[in-house]
Amino acid sequence: MIFRRRKKKEPRALAGELMPPEGVPLKLRIAGIGVRIAAQITDVAITLVASGSILILFAALRFTDPQTLLAIGALLFFLIRIPYYVFSELVWNGQTLGKRLMKIKVVSHDGGSLTTHALVLRNLMKEAEIFLPATLLFTLNSATPVASGVAFGWIVIGLLVPLMNRHRRRLGDLMAGTHVIHLPVPVLLKDLANEMRVQTEKRKPYAFLSHQLDHYGAFELQTLEDLLRAQNSPPVAKRNRNQQATIAALVETIRKKIKYADTVPSKDNLLFLRAFYNAQRQHLEQRQLFGDRRKNKHHVMEDDIS
């Protein structure tokens, strides 16, 4: 019972909320483990290539003997890696090249701007949290059970920490006060309410009475909006016929639900839906202004109970 309740209340959609100093909370999608690992792998590849090319330069110049070269290589990788993460995140405002590629970004957890300290800290902790366990992974063997056990435990804990909190923060994020988000892409679609006007100039639009608009809530309205927007995309022949059927069924359902008396000719189906969308939106927005937010069609039942 308790479990079901929690599930309902909090959809695990990883929606993080950030409070900028302006005081209007912004919803920013939290980047999951997968995309972050992908960015990490990209970054490791980049730094490996960088240190590898310097190493080849060394080898070509016969700077040292081959025995030393391996040790120098490990050292170079280490020396390039740490500044790379810190400086790239500083210059690109919380993005390394890998993160840019994956369109994710580090943000400050409290909504302020990223500080140098936070970036240095989270990337130093990355050393202890990701790279050392990764190298330890190669040293695991059954000959040294205690050491291997400790190393394995560390690796597991390091991986579990991000899974244990809602914001998918690893230890370095927790200490630095940061988390990682998906960069949102602003795309402004056309206003459906405006399109309607253009279409109905020639004809008399469908009209609805206010009690007919009391059945649905915001969720249904926005689902209808998605459906109507999908109509604007270029049609494919087969899909088109299916869509025709869907829309006809939809019109029929709505007509029955709101007890709309007149039948709608099939060529007018879309027009009816658009008109209904406009009327419904106007109605719901007006109700909302009066403090009556209707989330979905169950609002009637909720009102009855209370």
Place this chain on the structure above:
Amino acid sequence: MEQYDLMRSARFRKEREPEWRRLEALVSEAETRGLHNMDFKAARDLAAYYRQATTSLAIAREITLDKALLEYLEALTARAYLSVYAPQERIGSLIRRFFLTSAPQAMRRSWLFILLGFLCMGLGALTGFMLYFENPAWFHVFIPPELANGRGPASTTDYLQSVIYQQDPDSTGLGAFATFLFSHNTRIAIFVFGLGVFLCVPSVLLTFFNGLGLGALYALYVDRGLGIDIGGWLSVHGVTELSAICIACGGGLQLGSAILFPGDRTRIAALQLAGHDAVKLAVVASIMLLVAAFLEGFARQLLQDLSGRYILGWGVGLIWLAWFILGGRSRR
């Protein structure tokens, strides 16, 4: 006339859309070219339009049910927020500030933890030294074979001396040994710092163990009457390198003690606060390790003279000390 046909939320959108479009252009300019390279008017407009967009978002959440508009405003405001509140400091001034003021100040603030770090190492060295004289077999316990480079109680005095005074380093792979030793010590430093979070214990143990090895090695040479020579060999890089480990230990202890004794704060908050100085200690330690690598790789091989080694090693140590004590004091 046309206005009355539109519903309220559509009018709201129509009135503000040009501003949003302008903000969108400004944000993409800021993201590609950077705020530094924008002209004054554009930067000023960015901030102003950003504030307007936040207001629009707050209003839109109340009055409109147009999902497309809400999502657009949400994304636009977030993008604008991210570019308005981007870190503004240049890398150059950042580095200068670190070296001139913040690093030495952090070192002075956390002197107690650094002292504890040195104490761990020193006590370890003392114990290792004593134990070796009790039974030389301890040497193998404290120093792993790959780190000993063939040295041990069984090796001859001549061999021990040859490791210290090496005329031709490349022929015996001593260069490789030096790099290995460096990467070993770097790893120790990272461990000592990072593991401090786990209630200080691993940091103390690791530093102590490192000290044990140092003490045993020193005792081995003292036993053969080469005490002063090993002192010189170690001084060249050791003053810097071992101090770096002790400082890293100090940073780790600071983190651990924040978890052990958070005071009035929550543990996470205390950890974040302690992190401010601890991170600076870690960066200082890594810079010192880097310098130590150069000393180890070049100076120790080039400089075969005993007193020269002492002067170089402790001279560099003095420079570090001067930086920590004198740097970043405000002039009055």
